Amino acid sequence: MATPTLEKQPAADTGHLVTVTFRIRRFDPERSADAYWQDFELRIDPKERVLDGLHQIKWENDGSLTFRRSCAHGICGSDAMRINGKNRLACKVLIKDIADVKDGVGTKPVVIEAMKGMTVLKDLIVDMDPFFQAYRDMMPFLITSGNEPTRERRQSPRDRERFDDTTKCILCAACTSSCPVFWNDGQYFGPAAIVNAHRFIFDSRDEGGEQRLEILNDRDGVWRCRTIFNCTDACPRGIQVTKAIQEVKQALITRRF
Known part of the structure:
Protein backbone atom coordinates (compact mmCIF):
# COMPACT_ATOMS: atom_id res chain seq x y z
CA MET A 1 0.00 0.00 0.00
CA ASP A 127 -8.74 45.86 41.88
CA MET A 128 -12.46 46.08 41.05
CA ASP A 129 -13.73 45.25 44.56
CA PRO A 130 -14.34 48.89 45.66
CA PHE A 131 -16.09 49.59 42.35
CA PHE A 132 -18.46 46.65 42.77
CA GLN A 133 -19.04 47.53 46.44
CA ALA A 134 -20.27 50.97 45.38
CA TYR A 135 -22.55 49.24 42.87
CA ARG A 136 -23.94 46.93 45.57
CA ASP A 137 -24.50 49.90 47.89
CA MET A 138 -27.01 51.25 45.34
CA MET A 139 -29.21 48.17 45.90
CA PRO A 140 -29.31 47.28 42.18
CA PHE A 141 -32.49 45.23 42.33
CA LEU A 142 -36.22 45.84 42.34
CA ILE A 143 -37.59 46.83 45.76
CA THR A 144 -41.33 46.35 46.30
CA SER A 145 -43.75 45.91 49.18
CA GLY A 146 -46.80 43.74 49.70
CA ASN A 147 -47.39 40.16 48.71
CA GLU A 148 -45.52 38.39 45.98
CA PRO A 149 -47.33 39.07 42.67
CA THR A 150 -49.11 36.30 40.83
CA ARG A 151 -48.24 37.78 37.42
CA GLU A 152 -45.58 40.03 35.92
CA ARG A 153 -45.42 43.70 36.91
CA ARG A 154 -46.57 45.50 33.80
CA GLN A 155 -45.06 48.77 32.62
CA SER A 156 -45.94 51.10 29.77
CA PRO A 157 -43.42 51.76 26.98
CA ARG A 158 -43.33 55.39 28.10
CA ASP A 159 -42.41 54.45 31.68
CA ARG A 160 -39.78 52.03 30.40
CA GLU A 161 -38.27 54.70 28.18
CA ARG A 162 -37.70 56.90 31.25
CA PHE A 163 -34.72 54.80 32.36
CA ASP A 164 -33.89 52.95 29.15
CA ASP A 165 -30.49 54.60 28.68
CA THR A 166 -29.12 53.58 32.05
CA THR A 167 -30.05 49.90 31.56
CA LYS A 168 -27.19 49.68 29.04
CA CYS A 169 -24.43 49.79 31.67
CA ILE A 170 -22.05 46.79 31.48
CA LEU A 171 -20.08 47.67 34.64
CA CYS A 172 -16.78 48.07 32.80
CA ALA A 173 -15.75 50.97 35.11
CA ALA A 174 -14.56 53.07 32.16
CA CYS A 175 -16.69 56.02 33.31
CA THR A 176 -15.77 55.83 36.99
CA SER A 177 -12.03 55.52 36.35
CA SER A 178 -12.12 58.50 33.97
CA CYS A 179 -13.50 60.81 36.69
CA PRO A 180 -10.98 63.26 38.26
CA VAL A 181 -13.06 63.37 41.45
CA PHE A 182 -12.72 59.60 41.77
CA TRP A 183 -8.96 59.84 41.10
CA ASN A 184 -8.58 62.23 44.02
CA ASP A 185 -10.95 60.45 46.39
CA GLY A 186 -11.72 56.78 45.91
CA GLN A 187 -14.56 57.06 48.45
CA TYR A 188 -16.75 58.80 45.86
CA PHE A 189 -19.42 56.36 44.66
CA GLY A 190 -18.57 57.24 41.08
CA PRO A 191 -20.59 57.59 37.86
CA ALA A 192 -21.31 53.87 37.30
CA ALA A 193 -22.89 53.42 40.74
CA ILE A 194 -25.04 56.52 40.23
CA VAL A 195 -26.08 55.33 36.75
CA ASN A 196 -27.24 52.03 38.23
CA ALA A 197 -29.09 53.83 41.02
CA HIS A 198 -30.80 55.96 38.33
CA ARG A 199 -31.93 52.79 36.55
CA PHE A 200 -34.06 51.81 39.60
CA ILE A 201 -34.94 55.25 41.00
CA PHE A 202 -36.85 56.05 37.81
CA ASP A 203 -38.36 52.58 37.38
CA SER A 204 -42.13 52.95 37.91
CA ARG A 205 -42.31 49.43 39.42
CA ASP A 206 -39.73 50.13 42.14
CA GLU A 207 -40.44 51.49 45.62
CA GLY A 208 -36.89 52.00 46.88
CA GLY A 209 -36.17 55.35 45.26
CA GLU A 210 -36.14 57.29 48.52
CA GLN A 211 -33.66 54.87 50.07
CA ARG A 212 -31.28 55.17 47.15
CA LEU A 213 -31.57 58.95 47.09
CA GLU A 214 -30.65 59.13 50.76
CA ILE A 215 -27.57 57.01 50.10
CA LEU A 216 -26.56 59.34 47.26
CA ASN A 217 -27.17 62.43 49.44
CA ASP A 218 -24.10 61.42 51.45
CA ARG A 219 -20.86 63.44 51.25
CA ASP A 220 -19.43 60.79 48.93
CA GLY A 221 -22.56 60.74 46.81
CA VAL A 222 -23.98 62.52 43.83
CA TRP A 223 -23.01 66.06 44.90
CA ARG A 224 -19.34 65.26 44.36
CA CYS A 225 -19.92 65.30 40.59
CA ARG A 226 -18.39 68.38 38.94
CA THR A 227 -20.07 67.87 35.53
CA ILE A 228 -16.80 67.40 33.64
CA PHE A 229 -18.34 64.96 31.09
CA ASN A 230 -15.32 62.61 31.15
CA CYS A 231 -17.66 59.80 32.12
CA THR A 232 -19.98 60.36 29.18
CA ASP A 233 -17.05 60.52 26.76
CA ALA A 234 -15.57 57.28 28.16
CA CYS A 235 -18.72 55.15 28.12
CA PRO A 236 -18.38 52.45 25.42
CA ARG A 237 -22.16 51.98 25.39
CA GLY A 238 -22.94 55.63 24.67
CA ILE A 239 -24.85 56.21 27.91
CA GLN A 240 -25.50 59.86 28.73
CA VAL A 241 -23.87 59.42 32.13
CA THR A 242 -23.63 63.10 33.07
CA LYS A 243 -27.29 63.62 32.17
CA ALA A 244 -28.30 60.71 34.40
CA ILE A 245 -26.30 62.15 37.31
CA GLN A 246 -27.99 65.52 36.88
CA GLU A 247 -31.41 63.86 36.88
CA VAL A 248 -30.58 62.16 40.17
CA LYS A 249 -29.51 65.53 41.62
CA GLN A 250 -32.79 67.04 40.48
CA ALA A 251 -34.74 64.17 42.03
CA LEU A 252 -32.94 64.79 45.34
CA ILE A 253 -33.98 68.45 45.29
CA THR A 254 -37.58 68.03 44.11
CA ARG A 255 -38.25 64.48 45.41
CA ARG A 256 -40.03 63.85 42.14
CA PHE A 257 -39.03 60.79 40.17
Whole structure:
Protein backbone atom coordinates (compact mmCIF):
# COMPACT_ATOMS: atom_id res chain seq x y z
CA MET A 1 0.00 0.00 0.00
CA ALA A 2 1.35 3.37 -0.98
CA THR A 3 2.09 5.80 1.83
CA PRO A 4 -0.38 8.70 1.71
CA THR A 5 1.16 12.09 1.15
CA LEU A 6 -0.05 15.44 2.34
CA GLU A 7 -0.49 18.15 -0.20
CA LYS A 8 1.67 21.15 0.44
CA GLN A 9 -0.45 24.03 1.61
CA PRO A 10 0.13 27.43 0.01
CA ALA A 11 1.90 29.94 2.21
CA ALA A 12 -0.37 32.35 3.99
CA ASP A 13 -0.63 35.75 2.38
CA THR A 14 0.94 38.22 4.80
CA GLY A 15 0.96 41.19 2.45
CA HIS A 16 -1.86 42.85 4.33
CA LEU A 17 0.02 42.85 7.64
CA VAL A 18 1.59 45.98 9.07
CA THR A 19 4.22 46.61 11.73
CA VAL A 20 2.83 48.20 14.88
CA THR A 21 4.42 48.95 18.25
CA PHE A 22 2.43 48.14 21.38
CA ARG A 23 3.77 50.11 24.35
CA ILE A 24 2.42 48.59 27.57
CA ARG A 25 2.80 49.74 31.15
CA ARG A 26 3.82 46.63 33.07
CA PHE A 27 3.64 45.97 36.80
CA ASP A 28 4.37 42.78 38.71
CA PRO A 29 4.42 43.23 42.52
CA GLU A 30 6.27 39.92 42.89
CA ARG A 31 9.23 41.30 40.95
CA SER A 32 9.34 45.02 41.69
CA ALA A 33 7.42 47.77 43.42
CA ASP A 34 7.89 49.98 40.35
CA ALA A 35 5.98 49.90 37.09
CA TYR A 36 7.79 50.13 33.77
CA TRP A 37 7.05 50.48 30.06
CA GLN A 38 7.72 47.66 27.60
CA ASP A 39 7.52 47.79 23.80
CA PHE A 40 6.39 44.92 21.58
CA GLU A 41 6.68 45.07 17.80
CA LEU A 42 3.91 43.14 16.04
CA ARG A 43 3.10 42.11 12.50
CA ILE A 44 -0.67 42.27 12.50
CA ASP A 45 -3.70 43.01 10.35
CA PRO A 46 -4.57 46.69 10.96
CA LYS A 47 -8.26 45.76 10.94
CA GLU A 48 -7.74 43.62 14.02
CA ARG A 49 -8.64 44.96 17.45
CA VAL A 50 -6.30 45.99 20.23
CA LEU A 51 -7.43 42.89 22.12
CA ASP A 52 -6.16 40.73 19.25
CA GLY A 53 -2.78 42.43 19.55
CA LEU A 54 -2.66 41.72 23.28
CA HIS A 55 -3.51 38.08 22.58
CA GLN A 56 -0.69 37.87 20.05
CA ILE A 57 1.78 39.27 22.57
CA LYS A 58 0.64 36.89 25.31
CA TRP A 59 0.57 33.80 23.08
CA GLU A 60 3.68 34.45 21.01
CA ASN A 61 5.92 36.93 22.86
CA ASP A 62 5.39 37.07 26.61
CA GLY A 63 3.02 34.73 28.40
CA SER A 64 3.35 36.73 31.62
CA LEU A 65 1.38 39.67 30.21
CA THR A 66 -1.81 39.86 32.28
CA PHE A 67 -5.16 41.39 31.39
CA ARG A 68 -8.86 40.63 31.68
CA ARG A 69 -11.15 39.70 28.81
CA SER A 70 -14.14 37.46 28.24
CA CYS A 71 -16.72 37.89 25.49
CA ALA A 72 -14.54 40.01 23.16
CA HIS A 73 -17.67 41.65 21.73
CA GLY A 74 -18.15 44.76 23.87
CA ILE A 75 -20.78 43.21 26.14
CA CYS A 76 -19.01 41.89 29.25
CA GLY A 77 -16.90 45.01 29.92
CA SER A 78 -13.97 42.93 31.18
CA ASP A 79 -11.25 44.41 28.97
CA ALA A 80 -11.62 48.08 29.84
CA MET A 81 -8.21 49.75 29.91
CA ARG A 82 -6.52 53.03 29.06
CA ILE A 83 -5.61 53.07 25.35
CA ASN A 84 -3.75 56.08 23.96
CA GLY A 85 -4.87 58.18 26.91
CA LYS A 86 -8.56 57.23 26.89
CA ASN A 87 -10.57 54.60 28.70
CA ARG A 88 -11.82 52.10 26.11
CA LEU A 89 -12.71 48.47 25.59
CA ALA A 90 -9.78 46.73 23.91
CA CYS A 91 -12.19 44.54 21.96
CA LYS A 92 -13.84 47.54 20.28
CA VAL A 93 -10.80 49.59 19.23
CA LEU A 94 -9.37 48.82 15.77
CA ILE A 95 -5.61 49.10 15.42
CA LYS A 96 -5.90 51.07 12.18
CA ASP A 97 -7.88 53.78 13.98
CA ILE A 98 -5.15 54.62 16.48
CA ALA A 99 -1.79 53.51 15.03
CA ASP A 100 -1.84 55.93 12.05
CA VAL A 101 -0.60 53.31 9.58
CA LYS A 102 1.40 54.57 6.59
CA ASP A 103 3.28 52.43 4.07
CA GLY A 104 2.77 49.32 6.16
CA VAL A 105 4.04 50.81 9.41
CA GLY A 106 2.20 52.28 12.37
CA THR A 107 3.66 55.74 12.87
CA LYS A 108 2.19 56.00 16.36
CA PRO A 109 2.58 53.38 19.11
CA VAL A 110 -0.50 51.81 20.68
CA VAL A 111 -0.02 52.91 24.29
CA ILE A 112 -1.83 50.74 26.83
CA GLU A 113 -2.02 51.01 30.60
CA ALA A 114 -4.34 50.09 33.45
CA MET A 115 -7.25 52.38 34.28
CA LYS A 116 -6.51 55.27 36.62
CA GLY A 117 -7.81 55.73 40.16
CA MET A 118 -7.79 52.01 41.00
CA THR A 119 -5.13 49.85 42.60
CA VAL A 120 -3.16 47.97 39.95
CA LEU A 121 -2.81 44.29 40.85
CA LYS A 122 -0.71 43.24 37.87
CA ASP A 123 -0.07 44.76 34.44
CA LEU A 124 -3.51 45.82 33.11
CA ILE A 125 -5.59 44.31 35.93
CA VAL A 126 -6.97 46.62 38.61
CA ASP A 127 -8.74 45.86 41.88
CA MET A 128 -12.46 46.08 41.05
CA ASP A 129 -13.73 45.25 44.56
CA PRO A 130 -14.34 48.89 45.66
CA PHE A 131 -16.09 49.59 42.35
CA PHE A 132 -18.46 46.65 42.77
CA GLN A 133 -19.04 47.53 46.44
CA ALA A 134 -20.27 50.97 45.38
CA TYR A 135 -22.55 49.24 42.87
CA ARG A 136 -23.94 46.93 45.57
CA ASP A 137 -24.50 49.90 47.89
CA MET A 138 -27.01 51.25 45.34
CA MET A 139 -29.21 48.17 45.90
CA PRO A 140 -29.31 47.28 42.18
CA PHE A 141 -32.49 45.23 42.33
CA LEU A 142 -36.22 45.84 42.34
CA ILE A 143 -37.59 46.83 45.76
CA THR A 144 -41.33 46.35 46.30
CA SER A 145 -43.75 45.91 49.18
CA GLY A 146 -46.80 43.74 49.70
CA ASN A 147 -47.39 40.16 48.71
CA GLU A 148 -45.52 38.39 45.98
CA PRO A 149 -47.33 39.07 42.67
CA THR A 150 -49.11 36.30 40.83
CA ARG A 151 -48.24 37.78 37.42
CA GLU A 152 -45.58 40.03 35.92
CA ARG A 153 -45.42 43.70 36.91
CA ARG A 154 -46.57 45.50 33.80
CA GLN A 155 -45.06 48.77 32.62
CA SER A 156 -45.94 51.10 29.77
CA PRO A 157 -43.42 51.76 26.98
CA ARG A 158 -43.33 55.39 28.10
CA ASP A 159 -42.41 54.45 31.68
CA ARG A 160 -39.78 52.03 30.40
CA GLU A 161 -38.27 54.70 28.18
CA ARG A 162 -37.70 56.90 31.25
CA PHE A 163 -34.72 54.80 32.36
CA ASP A 164 -33.89 52.95 29.15
CA ASP A 165 -30.49 54.60 28.68
CA THR A 166 -29.12 53.58 32.05
CA THR A 167 -30.05 49.90 31.56
CA LYS A 168 -27.19 49.68 29.04
CA CYS A 169 -24.43 49.79 31.67
CA ILE A 170 -22.05 46.79 31.48
CA LEU A 171 -20.08 47.67 34.64
CA CYS A 172 -16.78 48.07 32.80
CA ALA A 173 -15.75 50.97 35.11
CA ALA A 174 -14.56 53.07 32.16
CA CYS A 175 -16.69 56.02 33.31
CA THR A 176 -15.77 55.83 36.99
CA SER A 177 -12.03 55.52 36.35
CA SER A 178 -12.12 58.50 33.97
CA CYS A 179 -13.50 60.81 36.69
CA PRO A 180 -10.98 63.26 38.26
CA VAL A 181 -13.06 63.37 41.45
CA PHE A 182 -12.72 59.60 41.77
CA TRP A 183 -8.96 59.84 41.10
CA ASN A 184 -8.58 62.23 44.02
CA ASP A 185 -10.95 60.45 46.39
CA GLY A 186 -11.72 56.78 45.91
CA GLN A 187 -14.56 57.06 48.45
CA TYR A 188 -16.75 58.80 45.86
CA PHE A 189 -19.42 56.36 44.66
CA GLY A 190 -18.57 57.24 41.08
CA PRO A 191 -20.59 57.59 37.86
CA ALA A 192 -21.31 53.87 37.30
CA ALA A 193 -22.89 53.42 40.74
CA ILE A 194 -25.04 56.52 40.23
CA VAL A 195 -26.08 55.33 36.75
CA ASN A 196 -27.24 52.03 38.23
CA ALA A 197 -29.09 53.83 41.02
CA HIS A 198 -30.80 55.96 38.33
CA ARG A 199 -31.93 52.79 36.55
CA PHE A 200 -34.06 51.81 39.60
CA ILE A 201 -34.94 55.25 41.00
CA PHE A 202 -36.85 56.05 37.81
CA ASP A 203 -38.36 52.58 37.38
CA SER A 204 -42.13 52.95 37.91
CA ARG A 205 -42.31 49.43 39.42
CA ASP A 206 -39.73 50.13 42.14
CA GLU A 207 -40.44 51.49 45.62
CA GLY A 208 -36.89 52.00 46.88
CA GLY A 209 -36.17 55.35 45.26
CA GLU A 210 -36.14 57.29 48.52
CA GLN A 211 -33.66 54.87 50.07
CA ARG A 212 -31.28 55.17 47.15
CA LEU A 213 -31.57 58.95 47.09
CA GLU A 214 -30.65 59.13 50.76
CA ILE A 215 -27.57 57.01 50.10
CA LEU A 216 -26.56 59.34 47.26
CA ASN A 217 -27.17 62.43 49.44
CA ASP A 218 -24.10 61.42 51.45
CA ARG A 219 -20.86 63.44 51.25
CA ASP A 220 -19.43 60.79 48.93
CA GLY A 221 -22.56 60.74 46.81
CA VAL A 222 -23.98 62.52 43.83
CA TRP A 223 -23.01 66.06 44.90
CA ARG A 224 -19.34 65.26 44.36
CA CYS A 225 -19.92 65.30 40.59
CA ARG A 226 -18.39 68.38 38.94
CA THR A 227 -20.07 67.87 35.53
CA ILE A 228 -16.80 67.40 33.64
CA PHE A 229 -18.34 64.96 31.09
CA ASN A 230 -15.32 62.61 31.15
CA CYS A 231 -17.66 59.80 32.12
CA THR A 232 -19.98 60.36 29.18
CA ASP A 233 -17.05 60.52 26.76
CA ALA A 234 -15.57 57.28 28.16
CA CYS A 235 -18.72 55.15 28.12
CA PRO A 236 -18.38 52.45 25.42
CA ARG A 237 -22.16 51.98 25.39
CA GLY A 238 -22.94 55.63 24.67
CA ILE A 239 -24.85 56.21 27.91
CA GLN A 240 -25.50 59.86 28.73
CA VAL A 241 -23.87 59.42 32.13
CA THR A 242 -23.63 63.10 33.07
CA LYS A 243 -27.29 63.62 32.17
CA ALA A 244 -28.30 60.71 34.40
CA ILE A 245 -26.30 62.15 37.31
CA GLN A 246 -27.99 65.52 36.88
CA GLU A 247 -31.41 63.86 36.88
CA VAL A 248 -30.58 62.16 40.17
CA LYS A 249 -29.51 65.53 41.62
CA GLN A 250 -32.79 67.04 40.48
CA ALA A 251 -34.74 64.17 42.03
CA LEU A 252 -32.94 64.79 45.34
CA ILE A 253 -33.98 68.45 45.29
CA THR A 254 -37.58 68.03 44.11
CA ARG A 255 -38.25 64.48 45.41
CA ARG A 256 -40.03 63.85 42.14
CA PHE A 257 -39.03 60.79 40.17
